[in-house]
Amino acid sequence: MEKMAIDQLSEPQQKILSFITVYMEENDIPPTIREIQHGTGISSTSMVSYHLKALERAQLLNRRERRSRGLVMNEPHRVNPRDMVAIPLVGVITCGAEPVPTPDADTLAETENMVHLARSMVGNTDGLYALEAKGDSMIDALINDGDIVIMRRETDVKNGDLAAVFLLDRNESTLKRVYKEGRRLKLKPENPTLKPFYVDARHAQIQGRVVCVIRRT
């Protein structure tokens, strides 16, 4: 016997399979044989064991011999949850108005809105936070109204990086392309209808750099 489609499993085997699935969603750990027995109404542990062997032959699960709760469901594209990161969506950045706080560890923990991403998208998760972009001043940087911008908290940037900059004199944050020019920073809105402007580097504070942009359509 090689492989077997799910729909040609016997009725108790299907019951076992779905019981295991439900059980693992509720408890995070696999059930014991006796829990399967009582959960499915099967009358003996030997029957459960018998059917489990069949399911194992059908490649639908693996077992670790003689280990309690040794069942392993065969879910091929199941992703390790550790590869997923939750990034707090801390606010809206209007690309040119209103302050957005640079979040610290405490506010991060309190944020309820989270953006979930694979770690592979963003690398190291330290200092990551998310903002929703408002306005179209960064349209040439391919950031549109409503886009989710993933930021990494950084205090310095390379020339030409997209960054959130806090302007001390205006008490507001803005998302711009940043160039260092001597003692001043050039902040360039990426929209042909808007002109770059310059601020004294001492009156501006780099809050974070754009590491990823996500747009739902």
Added chain:
Amino acid sequence: MEKMAIDQLSEPQQKILSFITVYMEENDIPPTIREIQHGTGISSTSMVSYHLKALERAQLLNRRERRSRGLVMNEPHRVNPRDMVAIPLVGVITCGAEPVPTPDADTLAETENMVHLARSMVGNTDGLYALEAKGDSMIDALINDGDIVIMRRETDVKNGDLAAVFLLDRNESTLKRVYKEGRRLKLKPENPTLKPFYVDARHAQIQGRVVCVIRRT
């Protein structure tokens, strides 16, 4: 005793905690008390039990009484892996050259490169696949060279949707903004230097619609 910072845990307690973490990464299920005992070099099960109680008081883990492998790590932002979807990255779409196959279920299963996303980003996962955009013909649609485009397999689109269109006469696929104009389709590259062109609707086949764009910077 209320809550306790990790750094003021006793040394065996830290060892236990890290052992559990490593064990669960390797085995998916929590260890038994005796496995902790041997894995950490602690001399008795009662000591492990003792320290586990302390860790439980410190809110670092929960336990299900009298259940084998009843440990539950307290990981607040742990995401349910079912909320994560793996989308096959099936190829490159040059926004105007070379055919890209519309993937069927079989090829999806064989693809090795996956893009991982939260389900909340894309909704239903049916018919999703990912392409890497090449070229700058869609620059005004905020899709740049190297962006990851998440597509949903669809045979029809609304006017103005971004879609992958297969051109029968050229035997190639292209990513364009699509408008239906009677019997023909208007395919509009979103780049001011490129002009829209028209194809007979019978010679074009909608392959999928853009549902999400991801750009790493």
Added chain:
DNA sequence: ATGATACGCGAACAGGCGTTCTATGTCAAG
């Protein structure tokens, strides 16, 4: 000194748990 508290060790208990063995029933192929 003294008692309180935390920490440590080994052993034992009782039920949990996977496994296996025997007996029985079903049913289609030979």
Added chain:
DNA sequence: CTTGACATAGAACGCCTGTTCGCGTATCAT
């Protein structure tokens, strides 16, 4: 009808496993 593959029950074996108990040791304020 016989046979053999498959399915079902019940029970028992033996290790697994969480728990608890008795007995130590060290530290420290009283």
